[in-house]
Amino acid sequence: MTKEPRTPIGTPTPDELREQVEHTRDALGQTVEALAAKADIKAQAKEKTAAVKEQAAEKTALVADRIRVQTRHAAQLVKDTTPDPVLHQADQVATVVRANRTPLLVAGAALVVVLLLVRRGRGRR
Numbered sequence: 554m555t556k557e558p559r560t561p562i563g564t565p566t567p568d569e570l571r572e573q574v575e576h577t578r579d580a581l582g583q584t585v586e587a588l589a590a591k592a593d594i595k596a597q598a599k600e601k602t603a604a605v606k607e608q609a610a611e612k613t614a615l616v617a618d619r620i621r622v623q624t625r626h627a628a629q630l631v632k633d634t635t636p637d638p639v640l641h642q643a644d645q646v647a648t649v650v651r652a653n654r655t656p657l658l659v660a661g662a663a664l665v666v667v668l669l670l671v672r673r674g675r676g677r678r
Contacts, residue, residue, distance in 0.1 A: 565573070632640065650657060
């Protein structure tokens with residue numbers, strides 16, 4: 554408010570009236586913006602979708618971390634309880650498989666084809 558004195562009858566000065574009008578305009582503008590935001594269903598849906606998506610991503614990451622920890626724990630438990638000769642033999646088999654990957658894949662594919670043909674032949678009888 555200004556420091557100009559009020560008129561003798563106690564009514565506001567023109568400057569005071571201008572300030573009141575400006576204040577009312579600001580308040581009205583904020584109210585209109587708030588009402589427009591509440592009426593914008595599409596924007597609200599987008600915000601809600603983004604929030605739910607973020608929440609799901611956080612939960613998924615948490616579950617994935619738990620699964621990783623449990624898997625490591627299970628692998629360590631198996632390793633700790635498996636006898637050394639079996640671990641050594643499994644390591645040798647894994648090395649051979651890695652070295653001969655292509656022939657083993659071809660043999661596996663051939664086995665699948667043979668099994669499918671046998672199954673198909675049984676179905677015709």
